[in-house]
Amino acid sequence: MEIIHNLRKHIPYWILVMSSYGIFRYYGFADSLQMPKPDISGETLPFVQILGIFALLGLGLGVFYACVDFFFEKYVSKRLGIGTRQFLRVLSYFLSTVFIISMITFVASNILDLGIDIYFGWWVREKQFWAIMYYIVLCSFVLYFISSTTERFGKGKYLKMLFGRYRFPKEERVVFMFLDLKDSTTIAESLGHYKYSELLQECFFDLNELVPQYNAQICQYVGDEAVVYWSYEKGLENNNCVSLFFAFENLRKEKKESYLKKYGIHPAFKAGIHGGKLIAVEVGHVKRELAYHGDVINTTARIQAECNKQNESLLISEELLMAMHKEFRPESKFVGNILLKGKKQGVNIHSIDG
Structure with missing residues (x-):
């Protein structure tokens, strides 16, 4: 699923930006960049063919960049420092770019009989290559900015913030899950703060692999x-809010031997789930972020805190459980009408065993 996510992000973007480059090249920028238009029998190469070549180049770049990102996120990010990781990633991007541009140029030259000579190291002194490379670098920064901002605020939230939707408080319906490590104090004392941080880092890395599959966002x-x-709606769809927790449980079970070998323990988590109306608003200036205010958040946190008292791993409010489609509603056990801390009235809570 992660590779699909990367492909969906990179391919449309790079086809768009490289097609735009083809348009710029065709309509007048070629002369300033010292890039004469290809010529066949004394006639300029048709616009459609130029656009097709650059769109194909964008497709190739999108596929290769998506694969590079997937490889580094899946296999390298936890093994190397940020500096080393970024250097190797940029080097991989550069080699991919050289390969793709060489292949597309070679294929286009043979099909359209352009007579372009592609030899080893051709790109070193080729001004056209470095012009395209400079453009790709600029567009890469734009994509990185968009991706980082989207990951920070969530899909759909960024555009809404960009157009000022959350400059003033807005009411929304949201499902929250508070996920917490069991026996965290005991584990931290036994592992020490460094090893404990590594454990949390790996656990949350595993969680992040699953989050996109269940249409969730990390707050x-x-x-x-x-x-x-x-x-x-997305929290209730396919019971995503419950399914994510058990997918995380299954992933940890699959990695049990790995956790035991590295840390000497198999981490377990508990969670509370609740949903309803709350207020979303943009706060801060130096460090701006989207904040949620309302009883839903407090209630969810209190429900999660009940897991230890009730000796359960997953608790959910009856209100949210009953909102799920009756035919697909997970089996549950009524825990009771619990008077949560700070509440004047009890909340009906159920446990779900998976």
């Missing part, structure tokens, strides 16, 4: 706790 990390959220 924030607070110590050993992750706060995950959905729009109300």
Whole structure:
């Protein structure tokens, strides 16, 4: 699923930006960049063919860049420092770019009989290559900015913030899950702060692999706790809010031997889930972020805190459980009408065993 996500992000973007480059090249920028238009029998290469060549180049770049990102996120990000990782990633991008441009140029030259000579190291002194490379670098920064901002605020939220939707408080329906490491204090004392941080880092890395598959977003990390959220509809769709927790449980079970070998323990998590109406608003200036205010967040946190008292791994409010489609509603056990801390009325809570 992660590779599909990367392909969906890179391919449309690079086809768009490289097609735009083809348009710029065709309509007048070629002369200033010292890039004469290809000529066949004394006639300029048709615009459609130029656009097709650059669109194909964008497709190739998108596929290769998506594969590079997937490889580094999946196999390299946890093994190397940020500096080394970024250097190798940029080097991989550069080699991919050289390969793709060489292949597209070679194929286009043979099909359209352009007579372009592609030899080893041809790109070193080729001004056209460095012009395209400079353009690709600029577009890469734009994509990185968009991706980082989208990951920070969530899909759909960034555009809404960009157009000022959250400059003033807006009411929304959201599902929250507070996910917390069991026996965290004991584990931290036994492992030490460095090893303990490595454990949390790996656990949350595993969680992040699953989050896109269940249409979820990470709201924030607070110590050993992750706060995950959905729009109300997406949280209920296919029981995503419950399915994510058990997918995370299954992934940890699959990696049990790895956790035991590295840390001497097999981490377990508990979670509370609840949903409803709350207020979303943009806060801060120096460090701007989207904040959620309302009883839903407090109630979800209190429900998660009940896991230890009730000796359960997953608790959910009856209100949210009943909102799920009756035919696909997960089996549950009624825990009781619990008077949560700070509440004047009890909340009906159920446990789900998977």
